[in-house]
Amino acid sequence: MVKVPPTAGHLALLRTAVGGFAARDHFTLDQVDDLRMAVEESAVQLLRHATGDFITLEVKATEPGVEVRVHAEVAGSEPVIDESSFSWTILRALADDLRIEMQQGHATIVLTKHRINVTSGPHR
């Protein structure tokens, strides 16, 4: 878990952390980049609503791939990203699965990315 202050300058750390994890965890370079962008976009959105001292990133290896949770304390319980927003569109394109968990002052953006089957050889 990586915890950084909720300022724009610290978001690069989250980006780097998730990238380093995914690259070591057999994701393709494209996917590594998708994850980095997705985490950055998530964190930027949380930043707008953050009321606490930290934005946290949690990365968990799962069976199909990886689950990434970006969390912040927020005011209110309105979803931090509107489903009709551009931000949502971006995240949908970058992640295989996307949801937002809102509960009593806590917002968590949960992204999952499936590892592609890399055991298959060249297909040409």
Next chain:
Amino acid sequence: MSTYNREDTKLLFAELQRTGDQTYREELARLHLPLVEYLAKRFKDRGEPLDDLVQVGSVGLLKAIDRFDLDRGVEFSTYATPTIVGELKRYFRDKGWAVRVPRRLQELSLRLNKIIAQLTQDLGRSPTVSEIAKMAEVTEEEVLEALESGQAYSTTSLDAPSGDDDDAPLRVDRIGQEDFRLENLEYFASLAPLIEQLPERERTILYLRFFKGMTQSKIAEHVGISQMHVSRLLTRILEFLREGMEGDAEY
């Protein structure tokens, strides 16, 4: 190669400003590509594929074309040079080139560039770190180190479809025919004016990645630049859009 002609340039600008016909803009870009190539070569010792540098410089050229005012009475090439050089410098600055990368890593990075391109082609997708390590016969940590030094994400530029013939059009021109529809993005009303400010290539990349779900490697192949460059452009585009939503931004 078209012979550079100042009178042609003036005429083309006059027509462009009179009619707004984008054909004149493209013709101006084509006419000044040798200037971009000349300037890009000045940066070629820094470990980046020349193709990418020419692409970056071309963005500067297009900006200069869009901002040039005939009435200023200066030669266009004089006007465009600082814009093109500025774009190239910004590219290196964005990459954090202030940090010196050890020679060993630079060499490994250059070698990995070729391996990544090769693997991308063979596998039909972007490779993983362990696949790269295996082919390069180095450890995964060494690959990561080289990748993190920020130079080796490049995939297709070395093997990109040839566009280097002297009379070949700018690659930027080729994607002009891409079925890009601003309407797809107009749904996001606040974004439309920002997206309009993006150069055509950037708009295409944005569209292909987020609305067509195309991978960076595929986009790289499609547009004729490296995957690393696509990645960098996407990051920059998103940054620009975010800033733009907040207030003032200039791409």
